[in-house]
Amino acid sequence: MSDLVETGRIWVALDALERSEAPLGTAVGLARILQAELAALFVENVDLLRMAAFPQAFETRLFGQHDPAGQQGPERLEAALRAQASALQRQLVRTAGASGLRWSFRIARGRVLQQALEVAGAGDCVVLPSAAIATSLAITRPDPATRRGAATRAGTAPQRGAIASARPAGLSLAGSPQLWALPGVGPRARRVLEIAHRLLDQDGPGRLVLPEAPREAAELRDWLRQRGWQDDWREASLADLQAARQQPGGAGAGILLLPRPADGAERAQLEGSLRRAGWPIVMV
Incomplete structure:
Protein backbone atom coordinates (compact mmCIF):
# COMPACT_ATOMS: atom_id res chain seq x y z
CA MET A 1 0.00 0.00 0.00
CA THR A 135 -31.49 24.69 -11.02
CA SER A 136 -34.23 24.44 -8.43
CA LEU A 137 -35.18 28.08 -8.57
CA ALA A 138 -37.92 29.32 -10.86
CA ILE A 139 -39.07 32.74 -12.01
CA THR A 140 -42.44 34.18 -11.04
CA ARG A 141 -44.08 37.61 -10.80
CA PRO A 142 -41.73 40.47 -9.90
CA ASP A 143 -41.56 41.16 -6.19
CA PRO A 144 -41.46 44.87 -5.33
CA ALA A 145 -39.50 44.14 -2.17
CA THR A 146 -35.82 45.00 -2.43
CA ARG A 147 -33.42 42.13 -1.96
CA ARG A 148 -30.13 42.78 -0.25
CA GLY A 149 -27.07 40.91 -1.45
CA ALA A 150 -25.76 38.27 0.89
CA ALA A 151 -22.35 38.77 2.43
CA THR A 152 -19.78 36.36 1.11
CA ARG A 153 -18.67 33.83 3.68
CA ALA A 154 -15.35 32.15 3.13
CA GLY A 155 -14.82 28.46 3.72
CA THR A 156 -14.62 27.67 7.42
CA ALA A 157 -11.64 26.05 9.02
CA PRO A 158 -11.88 22.28 9.28
CA GLN A 159 -13.38 20.89 12.47
CA ARG A 160 -11.87 17.64 13.62
CA GLY A 161 -13.04 14.90 15.93
CA ALA A 162 -13.25 11.16 16.62
CA ILE A 163 -10.10 9.08 17.03
CA ALA A 164 -9.59 6.33 14.47
CA SER A 165 -9.86 2.72 15.54
CA ALA A 166 -8.22 -0.36 14.09
CA ARG A 167 -9.60 -1.51 10.76
CA PRO A 168 -12.01 -4.45 11.10
CA ALA A 169 -11.31 -7.42 8.87
CA GLY A 170 -13.30 -8.25 5.77
CA LEU A 171 -14.53 -4.77 4.96
CA SER A 172 -16.40 -4.13 1.72
CA LEU A 173 -18.50 -1.35 0.27
CA ALA A 174 -22.08 -1.40 1.51
CA GLY A 175 -24.52 -3.00 -0.88
CA SER A 176 -21.76 -4.56 -3.03
CA PRO A 177 -22.06 -1.98 -5.83
CA GLN A 178 -20.53 -2.76 -9.21
CA LEU A 179 -17.08 -1.21 -9.33
CA TRP A 180 -16.06 0.49 -12.58
CA ALA A 181 -12.65 1.95 -13.36
CA LEU A 182 -11.94 4.47 -16.09
CA PRO A 183 -8.22 4.88 -15.37
CA GLY A 184 -6.92 6.85 -18.33
CA VAL A 185 -3.20 6.54 -19.06
CA GLY A 186 0.18 6.82 -17.37
CA PRO A 187 0.91 6.94 -13.63
CA ARG A 188 -2.56 8.29 -12.90
CA ALA A 189 -4.07 5.15 -14.41
CA ARG A 190 -1.97 2.88 -12.21
CA ARG A 191 -2.96 4.81 -9.09
CA VAL A 192 -6.65 4.46 -10.00
CA LEU A 193 -6.24 0.71 -10.44
CA GLU A 194 -4.23 0.31 -7.24
CA ILE A 195 -6.99 1.93 -5.21
CA ALA A 196 -9.79 0.27 -7.16
CA HIS A 197 -8.23 -3.15 -6.60
CA ARG A 198 -8.39 -2.68 -2.85
CA LEU A 199 -12.12 -2.01 -3.12
CA LEU A 200 -12.96 -5.16 -5.05
CA ASP A 201 -14.98 -7.70 -3.05
CA GLN A 202 -15.52 -11.40 -3.57
CA ASP A 203 -18.79 -11.05 -5.49
CA GLY A 204 -17.22 -10.74 -8.91
CA PRO A 205 -14.73 -8.87 -11.06
CA GLY A 206 -14.69 -5.14 -11.52
CA ARG A 207 -15.40 -3.56 -14.89
CA LEU A 208 -12.46 -1.87 -16.59
CA VAL A 209 -12.68 0.65 -19.45
CA LEU A 210 -9.23 0.71 -21.05
CA PRO A 211 -7.86 3.55 -23.21
CA GLU A 212 -8.86 3.45 -26.86
CA ALA A 213 -5.23 3.57 -28.06
CA PRO A 214 -4.06 -0.07 -28.49
CA ARG A 215 -0.57 0.58 -27.12
CA GLU A 216 -1.79 2.27 -23.95
CA ALA A 217 -4.41 -0.42 -23.40
CA ALA A 218 -1.75 -3.14 -23.84
CA GLU A 219 0.51 -1.43 -21.31
CA LEU A 220 -2.23 -1.49 -18.67
CA ARG A 221 -3.03 -5.15 -19.42
CA ASP A 222 0.65 -6.02 -18.96
CA TRP A 223 0.78 -4.01 -15.73
CA LEU A 224 -2.24 -5.94 -14.37
CA ARG A 225 -0.71 -9.27 -15.38
CA GLN A 226 2.53 -8.43 -13.59
CA ARG A 227 0.54 -8.04 -10.38
CA GLY A 228 -1.66 -11.06 -10.93
CA TRP A 229 -4.77 -8.89 -11.13
CA GLN A 230 -5.85 -9.65 -14.68
CA ASP A 231 -8.63 -12.04 -13.60
CA ASP A 232 -10.06 -9.48 -11.18
CA TRP A 233 -11.22 -7.21 -14.01
CA ARG A 234 -13.54 -7.66 -16.95
CA GLU A 235 -12.96 -5.31 -19.84
CA ALA A 236 -15.83 -3.11 -21.01
CA SER A 237 -16.29 -0.29 -23.45
CA LEU A 238 -17.17 3.32 -22.75
CA ALA A 239 -20.56 2.62 -24.34
CA ASP A 240 -21.08 -0.21 -21.80
CA LEU A 241 -20.31 2.20 -18.97
CA GLN A 242 -22.66 4.85 -20.28
CA ALA A 243 -25.45 2.31 -20.75
CA ALA A 244 -25.00 0.93 -17.24
CA ARG A 245 -25.12 4.37 -15.65
CA GLN A 246 -28.33 5.24 -17.52
CA GLN A 247 -30.27 2.13 -16.59
CA PRO A 248 -33.55 2.95 -14.80
CA GLY A 249 -33.17 2.47 -11.07
CA GLY A 250 -29.41 2.19 -11.44
CA ALA A 251 -28.51 5.07 -9.13
CA GLY A 252 -26.39 3.78 -6.26
CA ALA A 253 -25.82 0.42 -7.98
CA GLY A 254 -22.33 1.28 -9.13
CA ILE A 255 -19.25 3.36 -8.34
CA LEU A 256 -17.00 4.92 -10.96
CA LEU A 257 -13.30 5.53 -10.23
CA LEU A 258 -11.29 7.83 -12.43
CA PRO A 259 -8.29 10.17 -12.11
CA ARG A 260 -8.79 13.77 -11.17
CA PRO A 261 -8.78 16.17 -14.13
CA ALA A 262 -5.34 17.04 -15.49
CA ASP A 263 -6.44 20.10 -17.46
CA GLY A 264 -9.39 22.32 -18.26
CA ALA A 265 -10.78 20.04 -20.95
CA GLU A 266 -10.91 17.04 -18.59
CA ARG A 267 -12.46 19.21 -15.89
CA ALA A 268 -15.20 20.41 -18.23
CA GLN A 269 -15.89 16.82 -19.27
CA LEU A 270 -16.18 15.72 -15.65
CA GLU A 271 -18.46 18.64 -14.79
CA GLY A 272 -20.69 17.55 -17.65
CA SER A 273 -20.89 14.01 -16.29
CA LEU A 274 -22.05 15.33 -12.92
CA ARG A 275 -25.21 16.57 -14.58
CA ARG A 276 -26.33 13.10 -15.60
CA ALA A 277 -28.16 10.59 -13.47
CA GLY A 278 -25.87 7.83 -12.36
CA TRP A 279 -23.57 6.74 -9.54
CA PRO A 280 -21.15 8.43 -7.18
CA ILE A 281 -17.86 9.34 -8.86
CA VAL A 282 -14.55 8.87 -7.05
CA MET A 283 -11.61 10.98 -8.19
CA VAL A 284 -8.22 9.57 -7.16
Whole structure:
Protein backbone atom coordinates (compact mmCIF):
# COMPACT_ATOMS: atom_id res chain seq x y z
CA MET A 1 0.00 0.00 0.00
CA SER A 2 1.38 3.41 -0.94
CA ASP A 3 2.00 6.19 1.57
CA LEU A 4 -0.40 8.39 -0.36
CA VAL A 5 -3.24 5.96 0.20
CA GLU A 6 -2.35 5.55 3.88
CA THR A 7 -2.16 9.24 4.71
CA GLY A 8 -4.75 10.67 2.32
CA ARG A 9 -8.26 11.76 3.17
CA ILE A 10 -11.51 10.61 1.64
CA TRP A 11 -13.43 13.76 0.79
CA VAL A 12 -17.13 13.75 0.04
CA ALA A 13 -18.22 16.97 -1.65
CA LEU A 14 -21.91 17.84 -1.53
CA ASP A 15 -24.18 20.81 -1.99
CA ALA A 16 -27.84 21.47 -1.25
CA LEU A 17 -28.91 19.99 -4.59
CA GLU A 18 -27.72 16.50 -3.66
CA ARG A 19 -30.48 14.48 -2.00
CA SER A 20 -29.00 10.99 -2.20
CA GLU A 21 -27.13 9.29 0.65
CA ALA A 22 -25.04 7.28 -1.83
CA PRO A 23 -22.05 9.68 -1.96
CA LEU A 24 -21.63 9.77 1.82
CA GLY A 25 -22.08 6.01 2.07
CA THR A 26 -19.46 5.50 -0.61
CA ALA A 27 -17.04 7.84 1.17
CA VAL A 28 -17.52 6.01 4.47
CA GLY A 29 -16.81 2.66 2.80
CA LEU A 30 -13.67 4.02 1.13
CA ALA A 31 -12.41 5.55 4.37
CA ARG A 32 -12.87 2.30 6.26
CA ILE A 33 -11.22 0.14 3.61
CA LEU A 34 -8.32 2.54 2.99
CA GLN A 35 -7.97 3.45 6.70
CA ALA A 36 -8.25 7.12 5.86
CA GLU A 37 -9.82 10.18 7.43
CA LEU A 38 -13.38 10.96 6.34
CA ALA A 39 -13.71 14.62 5.34
CA ALA A 40 -16.96 16.26 4.27
CA LEU A 41 -17.13 19.44 2.21
CA PHE A 42 -20.44 21.30 2.02
CA VAL A 43 -20.47 23.67 -0.93
CA GLU A 44 -22.75 26.69 -0.95
CA ASN A 45 -23.73 26.77 -4.60
CA VAL A 46 -22.97 30.21 -6.01
CA ASP A 47 -25.43 29.78 -8.87
CA LEU A 48 -28.30 29.34 -6.42
CA LEU A 49 -27.22 32.38 -4.44
CA ARG A 50 -27.05 34.51 -7.55
CA MET A 51 -30.48 33.41 -8.70
CA ALA A 52 -31.93 33.99 -5.23
CA ALA A 53 -30.90 37.64 -5.50
CA PHE A 54 -33.38 38.15 -8.35
CA PRO A 55 -36.70 39.56 -7.09
CA GLN A 56 -38.53 37.05 -9.31
CA ALA A 57 -36.93 33.97 -7.72
CA PHE A 58 -38.89 31.58 -5.56
CA GLU A 59 -38.07 28.20 -4.10
CA THR A 60 -39.49 25.12 -5.84
CA ARG A 61 -38.17 21.99 -4.11
CA LEU A 62 -34.83 22.43 -2.42
CA PHE A 63 -35.49 22.60 1.31
CA GLY A 64 -38.45 20.58 2.43
CA GLN A 65 -42.03 21.06 1.27
CA HIS A 66 -42.69 23.47 -1.56
CA ASP A 67 -44.58 26.64 -0.73
CA PRO A 68 -45.87 28.07 -4.04
CA ALA A 69 -46.16 31.52 -2.50
CA GLY A 70 -42.79 31.43 -0.79
CA GLN A 71 -40.38 34.02 -2.16
CA GLN A 72 -36.73 33.00 -2.11
CA GLY A 73 -34.23 35.76 -1.32
CA PRO A 74 -30.55 35.62 -0.37
CA GLU A 75 -31.20 35.82 3.38
CA ARG A 76 -33.65 32.93 3.39
CA LEU A 77 -31.41 30.84 1.17
CA GLU A 78 -28.38 31.59 3.35
CA ALA A 79 -30.28 30.35 6.40
CA ALA A 80 -31.41 27.23 4.56
CA LEU A 81 -27.84 26.47 3.45
CA ARG A 82 -26.56 26.84 7.00
CA ALA A 83 -29.22 24.41 8.18
CA GLN A 84 -28.24 21.94 5.46
CA ALA A 85 -24.57 22.22 6.41
CA SER A 86 -25.35 21.63 10.09
CA ALA A 87 -27.44 18.58 9.22
CA LEU A 88 -24.60 17.16 7.12
CA GLN A 89 -22.11 17.71 9.92
CA ARG A 90 -24.36 15.94 12.44
CA GLN A 91 -24.74 13.02 10.05
CA LEU A 92 -20.97 12.96 9.55
CA VAL A 93 -20.33 12.83 13.30
CA ARG A 94 -22.78 9.97 13.77
CA THR A 95 -21.52 7.98 10.79
CA ALA A 96 -17.83 8.48 11.51
CA GLY A 97 -18.29 7.67 15.17
CA ALA A 98 -20.14 4.45 14.39
CA SER A 99 -17.31 3.39 12.07
CA GLY A 100 -14.44 4.53 14.28
CA LEU A 101 -13.19 7.00 11.68
CA ARG A 102 -11.35 10.27 12.05
CA TRP A 103 -13.41 13.05 10.50
CA SER A 104 -13.27 16.70 9.48
CA PHE A 105 -15.80 19.12 8.08
CA ARG A 106 -15.51 22.23 5.95
CA ILE A 107 -17.82 24.73 4.27
CA ALA A 108 -16.90 26.54 1.05
CA ARG A 109 -18.66 28.66 -1.53
CA GLY A 110 -18.48 27.98 -5.26
CA ARG A 111 -19.24 24.89 -7.35
CA VAL A 112 -18.82 21.33 -6.18
CA LEU A 113 -16.06 20.16 -8.51
CA GLN A 114 -14.11 23.41 -8.30
CA GLN A 115 -14.10 23.43 -4.50
CA ALA A 116 -13.37 19.72 -4.25
CA LEU A 117 -10.27 20.12 -6.41
CA GLU A 118 -9.11 23.04 -4.28
CA VAL A 119 -9.37 21.30 -0.91
CA ALA A 120 -8.16 17.83 -1.89
CA GLY A 121 -4.48 17.09 -1.43
CA ALA A 122 -2.35 15.12 -3.87
CA GLY A 123 -2.98 11.82 -2.11
CA ASP A 124 -6.67 12.32 -1.35
CA CYS A 125 -9.68 10.68 -2.95
CA VAL A 126 -12.80 12.75 -3.64
CA VAL A 127 -16.33 11.34 -3.83
CA LEU A 128 -18.63 13.46 -5.98
CA PRO A 129 -22.38 13.22 -6.43
CA SER A 130 -23.63 12.41 -9.89
CA ALA A 131 -27.30 13.16 -9.41
CA ALA A 132 -28.71 15.75 -11.79
CA ILE A 133 -27.36 19.20 -10.94
CA ALA A 134 -30.12 21.40 -12.24
CA THR A 135 -31.49 24.69 -11.02
CA SER A 136 -34.23 24.44 -8.43
CA LEU A 137 -35.18 28.08 -8.57
CA ALA A 138 -37.92 29.32 -10.86
CA ILE A 139 -39.07 32.74 -12.01
CA THR A 140 -42.44 34.18 -11.04
CA ARG A 141 -44.08 37.61 -10.80
CA PRO A 142 -41.73 40.47 -9.90
CA ASP A 143 -41.56 41.16 -6.19
CA PRO A 144 -41.46 44.87 -5.33
CA ALA A 145 -39.50 44.14 -2.17
CA THR A 146 -35.82 45.00 -2.43
CA ARG A 147 -33.42 42.13 -1.96
CA ARG A 148 -30.13 42.78 -0.25
CA GLY A 149 -27.07 40.91 -1.45
CA ALA A 150 -25.76 38.27 0.89
CA ALA A 151 -22.35 38.77 2.43
CA THR A 152 -19.78 36.36 1.11
CA ARG A 153 -18.67 33.83 3.68
CA ALA A 154 -15.35 32.15 3.13
CA GLY A 155 -14.82 28.46 3.72
CA THR A 156 -14.62 27.67 7.42
CA ALA A 157 -11.64 26.05 9.02
CA PRO A 158 -11.88 22.28 9.28
CA GLN A 159 -13.38 20.89 12.47
CA ARG A 160 -11.87 17.64 13.62
CA GLY A 161 -13.04 14.90 15.93
CA ALA A 162 -13.25 11.16 16.62
CA ILE A 163 -10.10 9.08 17.03
CA ALA A 164 -9.59 6.33 14.47
CA SER A 165 -9.86 2.72 15.54
CA ALA A 166 -8.22 -0.36 14.09
CA ARG A 167 -9.60 -1.51 10.76
CA PRO A 168 -12.01 -4.45 11.10
CA ALA A 169 -11.31 -7.42 8.87
CA GLY A 170 -13.30 -8.25 5.77
CA LEU A 171 -14.53 -4.77 4.96
CA SER A 172 -16.40 -4.13 1.72
CA LEU A 173 -18.50 -1.35 0.27
CA ALA A 174 -22.08 -1.40 1.51
CA GLY A 175 -24.52 -3.00 -0.88
CA SER A 176 -21.76 -4.56 -3.03
CA PRO A 177 -22.06 -1.98 -5.83
CA GLN A 178 -20.53 -2.76 -9.21
CA LEU A 179 -17.08 -1.21 -9.33
CA TRP A 180 -16.06 0.49 -12.58
CA ALA A 181 -12.65 1.95 -13.36
CA LEU A 182 -11.94 4.47 -16.09
CA PRO A 183 -8.22 4.88 -15.37
CA GLY A 184 -6.92 6.85 -18.33
CA VAL A 185 -3.20 6.54 -19.06
CA GLY A 186 0.18 6.82 -17.37
CA PRO A 187 0.91 6.94 -13.63
CA ARG A 188 -2.56 8.29 -12.90
CA ALA A 189 -4.07 5.15 -14.41
CA ARG A 190 -1.97 2.88 -12.21
CA ARG A 191 -2.96 4.81 -9.09
CA VAL A 192 -6.65 4.46 -10.00
CA LEU A 193 -6.24 0.71 -10.44
CA GLU A 194 -4.23 0.31 -7.24
CA ILE A 195 -6.99 1.93 -5.21
CA ALA A 196 -9.79 0.27 -7.16
CA HIS A 197 -8.23 -3.15 -6.60
CA ARG A 198 -8.39 -2.68 -2.85
CA LEU A 199 -12.12 -2.01 -3.12
CA LEU A 200 -12.96 -5.16 -5.05
CA ASP A 201 -14.98 -7.70 -3.05
CA GLN A 202 -15.52 -11.40 -3.57
CA ASP A 203 -18.79 -11.05 -5.49
CA GLY A 204 -17.22 -10.74 -8.91
CA PRO A 205 -14.73 -8.87 -11.06
CA GLY A 206 -14.69 -5.14 -11.52
CA ARG A 207 -15.40 -3.56 -14.89
CA LEU A 208 -12.46 -1.87 -16.59
CA VAL A 209 -12.68 0.65 -19.45
CA LEU A 210 -9.23 0.71 -21.05
CA PRO A 211 -7.86 3.55 -23.21
CA GLU A 212 -8.86 3.45 -26.86
CA ALA A 213 -5.23 3.57 -28.06
CA PRO A 214 -4.06 -0.07 -28.49
CA ARG A 215 -0.57 0.58 -27.12
CA GLU A 216 -1.79 2.27 -23.95
CA ALA A 217 -4.41 -0.42 -23.40
CA ALA A 218 -1.75 -3.14 -23.84
CA GLU A 219 0.51 -1.43 -21.31
CA LEU A 220 -2.23 -1.49 -18.67
CA ARG A 221 -3.03 -5.15 -19.42
CA ASP A 222 0.65 -6.02 -18.96
CA TRP A 223 0.78 -4.01 -15.73
CA LEU A 224 -2.24 -5.94 -14.37
CA ARG A 225 -0.71 -9.27 -15.38
CA GLN A 226 2.53 -8.43 -13.59
CA ARG A 227 0.54 -8.04 -10.38
CA GLY A 228 -1.66 -11.06 -10.93
CA TRP A 229 -4.77 -8.89 -11.13
CA GLN A 230 -5.85 -9.65 -14.68
CA ASP A 231 -8.63 -12.04 -13.60
CA ASP A 232 -10.06 -9.48 -11.18
CA TRP A 233 -11.22 -7.21 -14.01
CA ARG A 234 -13.54 -7.66 -16.95
CA GLU A 235 -12.96 -5.31 -19.84
CA ALA A 236 -15.83 -3.11 -21.01
CA SER A 237 -16.29 -0.29 -23.45
CA LEU A 238 -17.17 3.32 -22.75
CA ALA A 239 -20.56 2.62 -24.34
CA ASP A 240 -21.08 -0.21 -21.80
CA LEU A 241 -20.31 2.20 -18.97
CA GLN A 242 -22.66 4.85 -20.28
CA ALA A 243 -25.45 2.31 -20.75
CA ALA A 244 -25.00 0.93 -17.24
CA ARG A 245 -25.12 4.37 -15.65
CA GLN A 246 -28.33 5.24 -17.52
CA GLN A 247 -30.27 2.13 -16.59
CA PRO A 248 -33.55 2.95 -14.80
CA GLY A 249 -33.17 2.47 -11.07
CA GLY A 250 -29.41 2.19 -11.44
CA ALA A 251 -28.51 5.07 -9.13
CA GLY A 252 -26.39 3.78 -6.26
CA ALA A 253 -25.82 0.42 -7.98
CA GLY A 254 -22.33 1.28 -9.13
CA ILE A 255 -19.25 3.36 -8.34
CA LEU A 256 -17.00 4.92 -10.96
CA LEU A 257 -13.30 5.53 -10.23
CA LEU A 258 -11.29 7.83 -12.43
CA PRO A 259 -8.29 10.17 -12.11
CA ARG A 260 -8.79 13.77 -11.17
CA PRO A 261 -8.78 16.17 -14.13
CA ALA A 262 -5.34 17.04 -15.49
CA ASP A 263 -6.44 20.10 -17.46
CA GLY A 264 -9.39 22.32 -18.26
CA ALA A 265 -10.78 20.04 -20.95
CA GLU A 266 -10.91 17.04 -18.59
CA ARG A 267 -12.46 19.21 -15.89
CA ALA A 268 -15.20 20.41 -18.23
CA GLN A 269 -15.89 16.82 -19.27
CA LEU A 270 -16.18 15.72 -15.65
CA GLU A 271 -18.46 18.64 -14.79
CA GLY A 272 -20.69 17.55 -17.65
CA SER A 273 -20.89 14.01 -16.29
CA LEU A 274 -22.05 15.33 -12.92
CA ARG A 275 -25.21 16.57 -14.58
CA ARG A 276 -26.33 13.10 -15.60
CA ALA A 277 -28.16 10.59 -13.47
CA GLY A 278 -25.87 7.83 -12.36
CA TRP A 279 -23.57 6.74 -9.54
CA PRO A 280 -21.15 8.43 -7.18
CA ILE A 281 -17.86 9.34 -8.86
CA VAL A 282 -14.55 8.87 -7.05
CA MET A 283 -11.61 10.98 -8.19
CA VAL A 284 -8.22 9.57 -7.16
